[in-house]
Amino acid sequence: MSRYPITGAITATAVLFAFASPGLAGEPVNTGYFGDVAIKGYDPVAYFTENKAVEGSPEFSYRWLGATWQFASAEHRDQFIKEPTRYAPQYGGYCADGVSFGTVTTNIDPKAWRIIEDKLYLSYDPGAADGLVKNPNKVVDSRKHWSEVEQTLLTEKASINWTKPSP
Template sequence: MHPIFVLPLLLAGLTIASCGAPTTSSAPVEEAATTEGAAPTDAAPSDAEAAEATPTESAETVETVAAASPESTTLAAVYVQDAVAIAGADPVAYFTEGAYVPGSTEFTYEWSGATWQFASAENRDTFASNPAQYAPQYGGFCAWAVSQGYTAAIDPTAWTIVDDKLYLNYDANIQSRWERDIPGNIAKADANWPAVAQ
């Protein structure tokens, strides 16, 4: 079994060139599927509806795993469901395939107190060589929720890569909110993280 590593907390701001906007790629909003229990994609959920998805209200299916960093006493949380990180999505595939790809129980890696699944041994080994590069920001919790001061579950098809960092969101509607002000939402989420996960 591989040793468990701890997700470094990247509290530095967004890297943006002074002459342009951040580089981004994301799932097409119209193709993003809604998770069970999430608001339909034809109606934008209210802030209260989005808050209903917090892990504390669905403790049977969503857990927060905290791991102490050897460099400090700060805790890093990872979004897990049934002990599997980020709903079983292959985090490397977002970067290499430009798409959500489900992971497999055949290719797993233990990191930051969670089991991460991958579509291939190659993706698992790529992740193992540099987990912080491929792991989503804010432990894989909904990036928009963290920007609002709480944590929420994610739909792995609602994703965005900004400046080579992966951000996941609750669903396509919430991702639309996130995309209205990506730099501002990242700045707010960075300020709120990791305190909102404790």
């Protein structure tokens, strides 16, 4: 038995809240299958300012919500720092089409994107991105399903045994 049982309980509770409460932990960010770079290193500000997908650079990066975000310039990085929720893609950069069905599609194509109602949506391919515009119900459905998908992502993250090496 622990000599300090209350300390252990407080620590366990804090860890649980960090993963279970979206308000405390922040939105999960899609960093793909490896690494910690958001939206495959593309500049989220460029979608709005240049109306195209532009690769960012590690030289102009910023850590936010546990991920590294890359930008094409210091100016874009600074714009993002001032208003990250304005520029960050919806659903943490997970495929908006997948979220519209209540599922997670980790693999996105940063060139398959749309800005709808001043929000950035990423998809796994250009056809899915077009579908968001052609079928406005997909955006409505993705908004409905996001809290469920987000909880699934947070639960999966919390269930990983970080102390045990992978097989």
